[in-house]
Amino acid sequence: MSGKKVMLTIQGEKKEYPAGTSFLRIAQDYSDAYQDDIVLVLYNRRLRELNKCADGDGTVEFLTTADKTGKKAYRRSVTLLMQKAVYNLWGKGNISVRVKYSIGQGNYCELVKWENDTEEVVKVSGTEINKLKNEMYQMVVSDIEIHKESINTDDAVTLFHDLGMTDKEKLFRYRRSSRVNIYELDHYMDYFYGEMAPSTDYVHVFELHTLPEAIVMLLPNKDDPA
Numbered sequence: 649m650s651g652k653k654v655m656l657t658i659q660g661e662k663k664e665y666p667a668g669t670s671f672l673r674i675a676q677d678y679s680d681a682y683q684d685d686i687v688l689v690l691y692n693r694r695l696r697e698l699n700k701c702a703d704g705d706g707t708v709e710f711l712t713t714a715d716k717t718g719k720k721a722y723r724r725s726v727t728l729l730m731q732k733a734v735y736n737l738w739g740k741g742n743i744s745v746r747v748k749y750s751i752g753q754g755n756y757c758e759l760v761k762w763e764n765d766t767e768e769v770v771k772v773s774g775t776e777i778n779k780l781k782n783e784m785y786q787m788v789v790s791d792i793e794i795h796k797e798s799i800n801t802d803d804a805v806t807l808f809h810d811l812g813m814t815d816k817e818k819l820f821r822y823r824r825s826s827r828v829n830i831y832e833l834d835h836y837m838d839y840f841y842g843e844m845a846p847s848t849d850y851v852h853v854f855e856l857h858t859l860p861e862a863i864v865m866l867l868p869n870k871d872d873p874a
Contacts, residue, residue, distance in 0.1 A: 657707045665702060672698040672846050675710060684712040687721050687845045697796065698846040713868065717843075723867055725794060725845040726854050727755060730865060732836040733783040734759065743770055744813070745863075754866040769861050777858045784854070787834070791849035795832045804828045807837060 652667040658678065665674060675686040675698055689696050692706040695717065702708070711718045727747060734745040742762045747755045759770040799807070801823050807830070808817040816839055820828060830837050831844055845851055855866040 654702050655705045656702060658709075667703055668701045670699060670701050671696060671708070674702065674708060678710060682710065682712050684714040684718075685850055686710045686712050687718045687850055688843055695843060697843050699793070699795070719868075721843045721845055722851060723750075723755070724840045724842055725848075726851040726865070726867065728794065728831060728833055728836075728838060728840065728844070729784055729787060729848055729851055730757070730780070731838060732833045733780055733787065735836050736783055737779060744811075748862075751864065753869060754864055757863045757865055758861065759863070771861055772858045772863055774858060777856050777863065780863075781856050784856075785852075787848045788852045789849075791847050792834050793847045794844045796844065797830050797832055797837075798827050799830050801826055801828050804830060804839065808839075811837075813838075 653664050654667045654669075655662055655664055656674070657663075658674070659681070663677075671689045671691065675689065679686060687698065688711040689698065690707075690709040690711065691700075691702065693709075695711075713719060713722050731745050734743065738759070743759055744762070746758050746760050748758060749756050759772055761768045761770050801820055804820045804823075805817055808814075808820065820839075828839065831840050833848070853868045857864045857866065
């Protein structure tokens with residue numbers, strides 16, 4: 649970080665920070681003023697993740713888990729957390745999680761096993777659900793950074809082929825742009841369209857319930873994100 653300073657207008661007041669200060673660091677100065685967690689910012693009216701930095705003068709507005717955009721970032725982030733937990737527990741058995749659709753304040757998910765280019769939906773027991781919850785909470789308390797990386801589209805095709813994510817492999821084979829944003833959590837990578845929370849510590853409110861061949865992941869109440 650150089651000796652250059654930037655002047656930011658925050659909540660109607662001007663405050664000076666060293667150029668290159670992360671929005672995460674800036675948000676810490678204002679977190680007590682918000683009932684809910686700050687997860688994103690608007691920097692000069694452009695949406696930015698907290699791991700990005702302020703490199704020039706401008707305005708900063710905070711978005712929390714109570715805001716519509718913040719809720720979406722929370723949903724994406726806890727989904728990545730779940731995917732990583734499933735990979736840790738059962739990835740060696742070619743089992744991954746697939747989010748089929750949103751259901752109210754949650755996601756309807758399946759565990760899918762791939763073998764010889766065929767898929768099989770795996771039944772989930774109560775014991776396995778508890779293992780999955782414990783694995784997710786262990787990562788929450790470890791406060792692991794969620795990192796965004798821009799990679800070549802051809803590399804993305806190779807990545808998802810190696811991970812057995814055939815739907816995303818096909819998606820990027822026909823993508824016209826040369827680069828794509830990939831999110832990484834403790835060496836696990838996946839593609840998400842939209843912004844994320846800065847780390848696993850931010851996605852500590854969730855619940856899992858089992859159905860005969862599915863998992864329902866419940867997310868925070870829209871009127872009470874905590």
